[in-house]
Amino acid sequence: MFSKACEYGIKATIYIAVKSMRQERVSLKEIAEEVDSPVAFTAKILQSLAKNGIIDSHKGPTGGFQIEETKIDTIKLHDIVHAIDGDKIFSGCGLGLEQCDARQPCPVHDKFVGIRDNLKIMLQNTSLYELATGLEIGLTHLKR
Amino acid sequence: MFSKACEYGIKATIYIAVKSMRQERVSLKEIAEEVDSPVAFTAKILQSLAKNGIIDSHKGPTGGFQIEETKIDTIKLHDIVHAIDGDKIFSGCGLGLEQCDARQPCPVHDKFVGIRDNLKIMLQNTSLYELATGLEIGLTHLKR
DNA sequence: TTTATTTAGGATAAATTTGTCCGAAATAAG
DNA sequence: CTTATTTCGGACAAATTTATCCTAAATAAA
Ligand code: FES
Ligand code: FES
Numbered sequence: 001m002f003s004k005a006c007e008y009g010i011k012a013t014i015y016i017a018v019k020s021m022r023q024e025r026v027s028l029k030e031i032a033e034e035v036d037s038p039v040a041f042t043a044k045i046l047q048s049l050a051k052n053g054i055i056d057s058h059k060g061p062t063g064g065f066q067i068e069e070t071k072i073d074t075i076k077l078h079d080i081v082h083a084i085d086g087d088k089i090f091s092g093c094g095l096g097l098e099q100c101d102a103r104q105p106c107p108v109h110d111k112f113v114g115i116r117d118n119l120k121i122m123l124q125n126t127s128l129y130e131l132a133t134g135l136e137i138g139l140t141h142l143k144r
Numbered sequence: 145m146f147s148k149a150c151e152y153g154i155k156a157t158i159y160i161a162v163k164s165m166r167q168e169r170v171s172l173k174e175i176a177e178e179v180d181s182p183v184a185f186t187a188k189i190l191q192s193l194a195k196n197g198i199i200d201s202h203k204g205p206t207g208g209f210q211i212e213e214t215k216i217d218t219i220k221l222h223d224i225v226h227a228i229d230g231d232k233i234f235s236g237c238g239l240g241l242e243q244c245d246a247r248q249p250c251p252v253h254d255k256f257v258g259i260r261d262n263l264k265i266m267l268q269n270t271s272l273y274e275l276a277t278g279l280e281i282g283l284t285h286l287k288r
Numbered sequence: 289t290t291t292a293t294t295t296a297g298g299a300t301a302a303a304t305t306t307g308t309c310c311g312a313a314a315t316a317a318g
Numbered sequence: 319c320t321t322a323t324t325t326c327g328g329a330c331a332a333a334t335t336t337a338t339c340c341t342a343a344a345t346a347a348a
Binding site: 050 | 292293294296297
């Protein structure tokens with residue numbers, strides 16, 4: 001469904017959000033540990049999330065990653081997925097036709113667009129805040 | 145969403161079904177042309193679909209692929225996807241945890257399982273027959 | 289200013305998926 | 319039986335995704 005990069009990116013962002021709600025910055029190393037992801041690969045993903053304005057990064061001692069507290073509520077899962085995996089998942093054809101077009105649909109078009117739209121709506125309606133809260137109160141987990 | 149192999153496999157199976165409804169066998173070459181897929185790669189996929197009992201293959205002149213007509217109605221999209229991509233897409237965790245477990249859910253679990261189940265239900269309810277019919281009457285298309 | 293720490297970013301490597309090539313096996317028809 | 323045709327299946331190659339390594343740049347603190 002999502003790429004590995006996207007999976008790591010979502011988990012990392014949620015973890016950063018939890019820390020940011022306590023006004024704490026968190027290092028790449030700690031993120032990778034808590035999220036159970038390869039350090040250097042995670043670095044690339046965070047870099048791209050920073051460029052997309054989803055997270056902030058600071059170099060140097062006491063540096064690390066954080067998210068503006070006011071943003072935590074407005075950032076949606078959709079923003080993270082879109083930043084990493086692009087929008088092929090939201091608008092691409094289920095059978096790989098160059099573009100999904102209802103006027104020249106592939107055989108699964110009618111059945112597929114419903115699922116695809118549900119996914120999009122779900123991601124657009126899911127805030128980073130609720131995901132971070134669920135993690136903080138111990139309801140959810142980032143690794144097994 | 146689906147792998148390239150799965151996309152090709154679905155399109156190929158639908159095309160074979162259309163021909164089979166006219167009691168015609170169809171060659172690999174023709175399939176790859178009509179489905180716009182690489183010939184040799186398509187061969188592998190068809191081989192695996194044949195092993196899974198979804199399609200029949202015959203060697204030699206006048207050989208090719210076909211589907212038992214009585215099966216066309218009972219084969220579901222789910223069977224094709226499952227044969228090629230396995231069931232990770234139906235039961236795997238949205239964030240890549242080793243297994244999806246409601247008793248130790250990842251942050252997106254509650255939101256994700258609904259989408260995943262919808263997809264599964266859709267695939268289970270979609271018969272090869274209706275996909276083939278849509279193609280035959282010119283309502284849908286396998287390439288652009 | 290020097291040093292230690294942390295992210296940035298380019299180069300490279302490993303793993304997986306996608307795709308190709310070619311000879312073997314089956315089989316229909318002359 | 320011989321030949322032509324078609325799928326089977328193993329080996330190989332290319333492309334993409336995932337992952338690592340190393341140096342540079344920024345920056346906080348001594
Ligand atoms: S054309 Fe294939 S999903 Fe719309
Ligand atoms: S645990 Fe992640 S989707 Fe169920």
